[in-house]
Amino acid sequence: MRESTLMRLQYATALLALVLVAVHLLMQGVLVPYKEALLFQRVLAVYRSAVDASLLELLLVVVLAHGFNGLRIILLEWRQGAAWTRSVNWGTLGMTLAMIAYGTRTVVLATTGAVG
Amino acid sequence: MEARPSFQEYEVPSEEDSTVLEALYLVKNRVDHGIAFRASCRMSSCGSCGMKINGRPRLACETRVSELRGGAITLQPMDNFLIVRDLVVDLEPFFSRHAALMPGLERKDTVEQEGPTGEYLMTQGQLDSLVQFTYCIKCGLCSSACPTGATDSKFPGPQALAQEYRYLEDPRDEGAEKRLDLVDKDHGVWRCHFAGTCSAVCPKGVDPALGIQLLKRHVMAGKRQRKEGSKVFPNPNKALV
Numbered sequence: 001m002r003e004s005t006l007m008r009l010q011y012a013t014a015l016l017a018l019v020l021v022a023v024h025l026l027m028q029g030v031l032v033p034y035k036e037a038l039l040f041q042r043v044l045a046v047y048r049s050a051v052d053a054s055l056l057e058l059l060l061v062v063v064l065a066h067g068f069n070g071l072r073i074i075l076l077e078w079r080q081g082a083a084w085t086r087s088v089n090w091g092t093l094g095m096t097l098a099m100i101a102y103g104t105r106t107v108v109l110a111t112t113g114a115v116g
Numbered sequence: 117m118e119a120r121p122s123f124q125e126y127e128v129p130s131e132e133d134s135t136v137l138e139a140l141y142l143v144k145n146r147v148d149h150g151i152a153f154r155a156s157c158r159m160s161s162c163g164s165c166g167m168k169i170n171g172r173p174r175l176a177c178e179t180r181v182s183e184l185r186g187g188a189i190t191l192q193p194m195d196n197f198l199i200v201r202d203l204v205v206d207l208e209p210f211f212s213r214h215a216a217l218m219p220g221l222e223r224k225d226t227v228e229q230e231g232p233t234g235e236y237l238m239t240q241g242q243l244d245s246l247v248q249f250t251y252c253i254k255c256g257l258c259s260s261a262c263p264t265g266a267t268d269s270k271f272p273g274p275q276a277l278a279q280e281y282r283y284l285e286d287p288r289d290e291g292a293e294k295r296l297d298l299v300d301k302d303h304g305v306w307r308c309h310f311a312g313t314c315s316a317v318c319p320k321g322v323d324p325a326l327g328i329q330l331l332k333r334h335v336m337a338g339k340r341q342r343k344e345g346s347k348v349f350p351n352p353n354k355a356l357v
Contacts, residue, residue: 004300004335076302077268085302 006069013066020059027052047110060103068096121199123190124148130181136189137165137176140203152202160319163255167203168192173257173317194260210256213272217280217298222291225348234348236288249282249327251320258314258324270303274314277305278327284334287346292334300335308332 027046028037036042046052072092076085109115128142137155144151155165158177165176170190181189197205223229252275259265259273272280280299283289299305305328314324 002300003302003304003306004338007306008336073307077264077271077307080268080270080303089302 010066010069010073013062013069016062017059017066020055020062023055024059044110044115047107048113050111053107053111057104057107060107061100064096064099064103068092068099124151125188132180132182134181135177136169136174136179136181136184136191139181139189140176140191152200152204154204161253163253163319166194166255166257166260168194168260173260175255175257175319178319194256196260196262196265197256205256207256210259210273210275211254214254214276214279217272217276218291218295219276219279219283221283221286221289222294223288224290228348232348232351234350236346237349238287238346242285242287246282246285248322249278249324251322252279252282252324253320255319257317257319258322261313261317263311263313264307264309268303268307271307272299272304274308274324274328277308277331278314278322278324280305281327281331281334284331296335296338299331305331305335 028034032042047056069092072088075088075092126143126147128139128147130139135158137158140151140153140155144153153165153167153176155177156162157164160175160178163175166173167176168174168191169176169179170184171192173194176191191203193199193203193205197207197210200206228234254275256275258275258278262271262274264271265273277299280295284292284295289295308325308328310325310329312325315322315326318324
């Protein structure tokens, strides 16, 4: 993938993360009192709403894609070399996908009622 | 060879208009003949005498001793370059990176290039958009001040990238696609984080950071780049010959 494509992704996820985190904080800390928002049953109720669960999944993907691409950039500037570049590119892609899979598992389990 | 670099102190007289380069020549001629530094034109045209003066990359020939205020002046070789000796650094990688980004007009009309019949015209507006970048004297101060260059040895640096923008913006150039491919890489234009130190230290008032940002815009525009350069116009002066 061209570097400009990855940077487009980086800028887009940054903007999207800003909006999604704002919505998330609004829902968890403003519209619902903070203490109440963290109650187990309340959290499960959030996951069981299709809209809220979709927003959480989107937030998960966006933040992980942005964060790991940022880490990739830092590592590429830290050291140079073909092998290092290849390892960093594939390593960060692998970690991004693994973390998305793990986070999605939580969302799916909570949404489908397998938890609680 | 010294295991670790160390400072050597010299004391020389100076007048109000004395430059750091003149002070260095005084040291070399009267105190220590062995001291090494690069210099040539003494008028900020050649870019040879770049060094760190009191911690800031500057040209020694255009820095007056009086403007530095204070007793001792600390001179160091430029950062981000290998030191050859004293204040002399190895500029070869710097020029190689510059050369790697095709610093010249790319044209397809090779016949015209071999035997010119006219001129490639450009408007005042087109000239204005790139003229500041033609003032670059390749002194290396911008690359010395670049924080990305300090860690990423493959980063072309502000000088080479700003020159890339200069040719990309030139209406006579036809190498846009090749140029964009050269900078749209892991260690290309995107590794610039816009610290702006390159522009702050340029002795010719060039703004490489701006050039790099505009170059990023060109890369983002991608296939919308211009493919054909400006046409040849008959040389009006030929009629007078």
